[in-house]
Amino acid sequence: MEERTQVLVVGAGLGGLSASLFLAREGVDVLTVERHAGTSVHSRAAGQNWRTMELFHWAGIDREVLEVSPRASQGLRITVATSLAGRVLHRLLEDGSEYDISASTTMPAGMAGQDVVEPILLAHAEKAGARVRFRTELVDLTQDDDGVTATLRHRDSGEETVVRADYVVAADGGRSGIRGRLGIGTTGMDALSHCLGVVFDADLGDRVRPGVTDLFYLQHPDFTAGLVNTDVPNRYVFAPDYFPARGESPADFPHDRLVAMIRSATDLPDLEPRIVWTGSWEVAARLADRFREGRVFLVGDAAKVTPPTGGQGGNTAVGDGADIAWKLAAVLRGDAGPALLDTYEAERRPIARMIIDTSLHNMKQRMHPGLDVSGITPAEDPLNAVLGFRYRSSAVLSEEPDDGARVEDIHAPTGRPGFRAPGLASTLDLLGRSWVLLCAGDGWGPAAAEAGIDCHVVDDQLFAARYGLSTGGASLVRPDGVVAWRAPMSVDDPAGELRRVLDAVLSR
Ligand SMILES: Cc1cc2nc3c(=O)[nH]c(=O)nc-3n(C[C@H](O)[C@H](O)[C@H](O)COP(=O)(O)OP(=O)(O)OC[C@H]3O[C@@H](n4cnc5c(N)ncnc54)[C@H](O)[C@@H]3O)c2cc1C
Structure with missing residues (x-):
């Protein structure tokens, strides 16, 4: 028997769960499916910028997110160095309180990891009425003028069910199967670098400042790596690059080699780190050529993948989810014409482009001085990109003349249409x-x-x-x-x- 829903969300990451929560809060009937057994176990995207916290405030979850990120109130320090006790090459940020955002928002930023934010989004989405099914994957999708027909398969029983939806939100991540199925290409740079993710427990003493998020980009003579503390005391993420072009693969980094690298990175030769998780991923900068095909909308990493330097991948996944949600809700309620949905790509794709460009410049500065960014549009000031972004679409009546800028100075907001x-x-x-x-x-x-x-x-x-x-x-x-x-x-x-x-x- 065919099941009905107004919106089918595929993927329960930050993008999919945000879309689910905001849709359900608008009274939309939403079914969310996720192939994994639960939400992310790895902290991956840590940090909620002020715009994300503003959206979370309106969704009623900002306090909970702040409670699970006690480091947030103490600030963020970003250091580029040869090792934790080695030569400091740049101090990018001494303390998050250096940011003056008072003219633009009263919201604080958060510092919670994806592993603790996703369960909050999930709980509130379900409380608002969203149906969420884990170990359930989308295996087929066709659409016509009136809706989308999706085939779902339960990964344990193998049972297949057919769902008919008015719209689909494809929040199925960077390797989006739906994007491929729809024939939507991507442009950009693949394999900018390859990273290992190593979560370890150890007492690093005063090498890392307690209470703050202390993020290091390490340009060690033997390796390049990121190192950051987490919300769990004495737990860190170490993310060294590896180089397939030199014949390297994650298999070349067994336990003892990782321990040796952590000792070098921390300048603690006797350290006995306890490695609790390892994984690997490819850093890329890829933008989908379109964010929409008919009744299907790409959200989050399915729409764009950005280098993590700048921490915007997760934040913009939340922003995409919230954006498509209010627009779908307005159209489904009959408050808006279907053309409102064209504004999703018109507004969110330029933001994705800007975030990718800025993250590439950050990557050159922090990790890979040799990265060629000559053809890339200059980086925007990070505060202006987050809080001073500009939308141009039919859902905004812009004032003339338009100066063409992508952002405005958040210290002097103008209140013009298209801006926050x-x-x-x-x-x-x-x-x-x-x-x-x-x-x-x-x-x-x-x-x-x-x-x-x-x-x-x-x-x-x-x-x-x-x-x-x-x-x-x-x-x-x-x-x-x-x-x-x-x-x-x-x-x-x-x-x-x-x-x-x-x-x-x-x-x-
Ligand atoms: C190791 C690592 C570190 C990172 N660090 C940062 C960081 O510091 N800061 C930052 O901002 N970003 C970071 N990112 C990126 C950030 O995690 C992503 O931008 C963010 O998770 C995007 O959310 P999403 O919901 O779009 O995709 P995802 O979180 O990838 O979620 C997609 C979901 O879709 C599910 N899925 C896929 N196909 C199907 C299907 N057919 N049926 C059902 N379910 C399906 C997947 O199982 C997955 O759970 C990092 C990413 C990685 C991998």
Whole structure:
């Protein structure tokens, strides 16, 4: 018998679980399938930037994420050195508090690993009504004008079931089988480097600063490697590169060799590290040529794979999941026309491009000085990329002239359409649930009521300044906290204006 769902999510990583949570919170019927028996056991993507925490705040999980990342409040230190006690080549960041983000957000950043964040996303997605099935993989997918037919197989029993969905979110990771099945190519650089991931327990004493996330990029004479502490006391991740071009493979790094490398990396020749997990992965920079084929949308690593230098892979997977969720929900509810779904690629693909470019420049600076980045667009300031990003699509009524910039300076947010609405103390909790009109004065209430959207008069000088409004002006903010349109000052026909704007940005 054929099962029905509105949205089938394939993959229960950060991208898939975020999509599931945000969809379920919008009341969408969502079925999520994951081929593994549970969520990720390896901490992999550690760290939630302020934008991710803002999305998590709106999803009601920010506190839990902060509780499982006690290091977050103490900051992040990033050092490029020859070894832990060796020569320091660059100190990229001394302490996370060096970042001044106060003009843009009141949210703190998190530092939790993927292994502890995914269970939180899962629990809340299920609580909101998502059905999640582990050890269940998608093995076939076809689509027509009305929906998608997917064949799922249970990995233990081998039993196959057929699901009919209105839409599919393909969050099936960097080697996305769905992407391949849809014939969507990728462009970029494969095999930039090959890494081992070695999780080990040891007491490194004062080599690593307690309480903070202490990230080292090691350019040791014998190897290049990353080394970072985790949320578990005395547990570290050591990630040395290996070189297939020199005939190396993970098999060439048996236990004793890894122990010797950890001793060299830490300058602790007598250390007895207890290795608890090893794995390997290929660092690549690949962008899918399209993020959509018909009713199927690529999310997270399925849409792009970025080098980990900058820690944006997991964060943008969350951002993709949240983005496609509100758009699918609006279309499924009939609030928006189907063309709203075209804005997913229009908005998220340029962000993926920017993140990949910036991570490649970081990789050259931190790990691989010989990496050729000559043809790559210059890196953006990391704060501006995270909080000052810009969307251009039909879901935004841009103001002319457009200066063409990818980001704006987060120390001086402008409130222009396409940019994040600054999350001030007075506005953060008004945002992130549905469309909202934030007003610098009266006059918009009846128009908003007629349009069926929330309206708040914010009596705060800072709000008016940061949102670029004079008395009587209003800013229309989307469910993802991005400004869709604004009237910098009062208008003659608020109801007519709002109707025209909503019809445009919702593709109605
Ligand atoms: C070792 C390692 C270290 C990393 N370190 C960092 C870091 O420090 N910072 C950072 O930001 N990022 C890091 N990343 C990248 C980060 O982990 C990814 O960007 C992030 O996990 C992407 O999430 P995702 O949901 O798109 O994909 P994934 O987490 O890969 O999830 C995809 C899921 O889909 C499932 N799946 C695949 N095919 C099917 C199918 N047919 N049916 C059902 N299920 C399927 C898979 O089992 C998997 O669970 C690292 C990655 C690795 C491998």
